[in-house]
Every structure is written in C-alpha cells, then in structure tokens.
Amino acid sequence: MKHYAGLDVSVKETTVCIVDEGGRICREMKVASHPDDLVEALKNPAWNLARIGLEAGPLSQWLFSGLAGAGLPAICIETRHAKAFLKAQVNKTDRNDARGIAQMMRVNLFRPVHVKTLMSQKRRALLIARKLLQEKAIAIENDIRGLLRNFGLKVGIVGAAKFADRIQDLSGDIPELRDIMEVLLAARQKLREQFTVLHERLLSIVKGDTVxxxxxxxxxxxxxxxxxxxxxxxxxxxxxxxxxxxxxxxxxxxxxxxxxxxxxxxxxxxxxxxxxxxxxxxxxxxxxxxxxxxxxxxxxxxxxxxxxxxxxxxxxxxxxxxxxxxxxxxxxxxxxxxxxxxxxx
Structure with a gap:
C-alpha cells in the first residue's frame, strides 16, 4: 500500500501527517525542521511513501534538497494552490495544514514548484544582497535630504560622487547639524563601499559565464x-x-x-x-x-x-x-x- 506525507514547515518544528491510499491518517508527529531529522522520521520501512509534499517557503529549498538527496520523493508545491486548497478548512492549525497537504499529495491535486540549483541560489543571494545595500544607501540619502529641508537647506540635483561634499557645504554653518550629517555620511559611505564590493563580484561572475x-x-x-x-x-x-x-x-x-x-x-x-x-x-x-x-x-x-x-x-x-x-x-x-x-x- 502506498502512503503520502504532508509537511507543514515552521522555523523550529515541522508537523508531519502520513495518510494511506484511502485517505486514512496513519501517523502524525512533530519533527525538528532539519533535513536529517525529517529523513530519519520518514525513512521508516513501515511507510511506502509515493509523494512527500511541502509548501514553498523560506526553508523549503534547504529541506527539499535534503529529502531529495536521501532518495525520498519530495515535492515542493505552489503556495497559492496550497492556500486555496487549505482555505476550505474551518480551523487553521499546523496539524490541519499538514493533513491538507497530505491529502493534496494523495489525490494528486497540486502544482509542483521548481527548486533552483545551489549555484542559482548563491547567485540570487548575491543579487539580493547587492540590491539591499543599494536601497539602504539611497534611503539614507533621502533621509539626509529630508532632515536638511527642515532647516531650509535644499540639496537639489547632485550625483552620488559629489553628494557628500554638497551635504558638508550646506551643513557647515550649523555645528550640531554638521556632526549629525557626518555620522550619516559615514554610514552611507560604508554602504556604498560594500555595494561596490558585491557589484565587482557580480561583474566577475558575468565575465566568466558564457551564457x-x-x-x-x-x-x-x-x-x-x-x-x-x-x-x-x-x-x-x-x-x-x-x-x-x-x-x-x-x-x-x-x-x-x-x-x-x-x-x-x-x-x-x-x-x-x-x-x-x-x-x-x-x-x-x-x-x-x-x-x-x-x-x-x-x-x-x-x-x-x-x-x-x-x-x-x-x-x-x-x-x-x-x-x-x-x-x-x-x-x-x-x-x-x-x-x-x-x-x-
């Protein structure tokens, strides 16, 4: 007899539900959200697992890779489809969500999500980190403009290279304001420097990639x-x-x-x-x-x-x-x- 498992993943623990071909619940348990613990719980010879479903989320790529690497039939399912299916339940609990995902696996009512390779995950992490530093630096520049505007000081249109000089010129006549601006400009400068480091790393990757x-x-x-x-x-x-x-x-x-x-x-x-x-x-x-x-x-x-x-x-x-x-x-x-x-x- 085939069995199907549904995993409701949270940061600390994962709720597991295993059902048989007829939809009868065979086992429910809570397991630490780590691939090794999940593999140990699901590789029980008592279960002939045909599909193991987990919803796409922050930990899904890590857990999916661990389960698939251990030879388990793991499937990462599309979040919107899981939400629509589970929405029919009156009470939303971790146990009910795991039960619902297990039933989705049993009746084959799901849309699988492609889990990216490790190289693509690393490149995406680089892109997100680069974008984050860029956004924080721009946010500090906009906040500086807003603070100076309270004193009637207008920065105007100025490039990133001459931004610090412009701020120092505007705030030079007000010592207290000048000290505050120096701290903010130092933070902005550090963000810009680290952004340049990640951008150069990005350019290096692209230069060596024929695609x-x-x-x-x-x-x-x-x-x-x-x-x-x-x-x-x-x-x-x-x-x-x-x-x-x-x-x-x-x-x-x-x-x-x-x-x-x-x-x-x-x-x-x-x-x-x-x-x-x-x-x-x-x-x-x-x-x-x-x-x-x-x-x-x-x-x-x-x-x-x-x-x-x-x-x-x-x-x-x-x-x-x-x-x-x-x-x-x-x-x-x-x-x-x-x-x-x-x-x-």
Whole structure:
C-alpha cells in the first residue's frame, strides 16, 4: 500500500501527517525542521511513501534538497494552490495544514514548484544582497535630504560622487547639524563601499559565464539583468516553449471568462518580482536610452503608437524574456536586423 506525507514547515518544528491510499491518517508527529531529522522520521520501512509534499517557503529549498538527496520523493508545491486548497478548512492549525497537504499529495491535486540549483541560489543571494545595500544607501540619502529641508537647506540635483561634499557645504554653518550629517555620511559611505564590493563580484561572475555574455548581446540587457535571468530561469529546458517564460514571470495579462463575460485585466504579477522589475527597467532603457536602432525597438515603438508607452514597455519586457530564453536555449546571439533572425519570436 502506498502512503503520502504532508509537511507543514515552521522555523523550529515541522508537523508531519502520513495518510494511506484511502485517505486514512496513519501517523502524525512533530519533527525538528532539519533535513536529517525529517529523513530519519520518514525513512521508516513501515511507510511506502509515493509523494512527500511541502509548501514553498523560506526553508523549503534547504529541506527539499535534503529529502531529495536521501532518495525520498519530495515535492515542493505552489503556495497559492496550497492556500486555496487549505482555505476550505474551518480551523487553521499546523496539524490541519499538514493533513491538507497530505491529502493534496494523495489525490494528486497540486502544482509542483521548481527548486533552483545551489549555484542559482548563491547567485540570487548575491543579487539580493547587492540590491539591499543599494536601497539602504539611497534611503539614507533621502533621509539626509529630508532632515536638511527642515532647516531650509535644499540639496537639489547632485550625483552620488559629489553628494557628500554638497551635504558638508550646506551643513557647515550649523555645528550640531554638521556632526549629525557626518555620522550619516559615514554610514552611507560604508554602504556604498560594500555595494561596490558585491557589484565587482557580480561583474566577475558575468565575465566568466558564457551564457550571461550571450544574453548581454540583447539591447538593454546589462550584467545585472543577465545574471538575474540566469539565476531565475536556472534550467532553460524546464520551459518547453520560450513563450512560456512571460507568464511564469507575471508579464502576461489576467483573463476572466464566464459565460459571455470575457475580460482581459492587468498583468498577473506572478512569479519573481525582482526579475520582472529588472526586465521592465531593461525595456525602458531600450526604448528611451539606446540610440542604436534594431527591429526589436522598432516593434516596441509601433506598439507604443497603438497602445501607449506604458503597455509597450510591459510588452517589450515580456518579449525580452522570450528572446533571452531562446538565445540561452539555442546558443545564439541577438540579431539586430529582422532579416538576420532565423527564428520568429
């Protein structure tokens, strides 16, 4: 007889529920949220486990890798589907959630989530850390501007390189304010220095990666976008068609059909928000900054004439994702002229 297990993961403990083919609960227990403890509990010869489900979350990649490495049939399930299934329960408890996930495994009512490779996880950690330092430095600069504005001191438009000199000049006549600004500027400087360290590490990775260098042949795509796309897609073969990348990143519109009602809404915004933002920024660069003309920019400008700049930017972001996946899959580079392209995207 086959058995199915559901894991409701929390930081300290994981609630485990094991059911048989008929849905009868065979065992319930709490196990420390560590791969070794879960493997020890689930590798009991009494259970012929066909599927082990755990919801995608902060610990899911670590636990999934440990379970899969031990030869257990672990499956990471999509959070929205799990939430919709478990929502039918009157009382939300860890035990009920584990029971619900176990039943999802039994009836095969779930959508699996791709668990990224270790290399992609490391690259994503680098991108997130780099972005965090950048955002904190910008936040300090904005707070400095706000503090000085209370004293009638306006910073105005100034670049990052001359920002500290401008602040020191403005606050020089007020000793107390000058001392406060020196502390904030020192913190900003440290953040900028560490941001530069991570950015140089990112550039070094991209320089040694042939896939990223080919992705950068696409106009508007720089090292950050290329590495982020590499880390997000992880394995290009998991998308059978390049056009499937757009919906996975939330760059296609929602569709609601019911009887004669057929409404097309905004983009779904599903998937990786960081990658979606970077693609949107790359599309803006291609439309507004890039001077060199290409068939892709001509296509986007035509869309902008018909549907407006905002929709054209979103459409271009989606098409950039499709083109980058195609380039990654077939080992080619971006073709600037339409007649040079051998594949219609």
């Amino acid at each position: 990223c260098r080919r992705l950068m042949t696409v106009p508007g795509v720089g090292p950050v976008v290329a590495l982020a796309f590499n880390a997000t897609v992880d394995i290009p073969a998991r998308f059978k068609n390049s056009k499937d990348v757009g919906p996975a990143l939330g760059l296609t519109p929602r569709l609601h059909q019911s009887g004669e009602d057929n409404r097309v809404g905004r983009v779904s915004l599903c998937g990786d928000a960081m990658m979606r933002t970077l693609l949107y920024e790359a599309a803006q660069v291609l439309l507004t900054v890039m001077k060199k003309w290409s068939w892709l920019k001509a296509w986007a400008m035509n869309v902008a004439k018909r549907r407006g700049r905002q929709r054209a930017t979103v459409a271009l972001a989606r098409r950039l994702a499709v083109i980058m996946h195609r380039i990654w899959s077939d080992g080619s580079e971006f073709r600037w002229a339409r007649e040079e392209a051998t594949a219609v995207i």
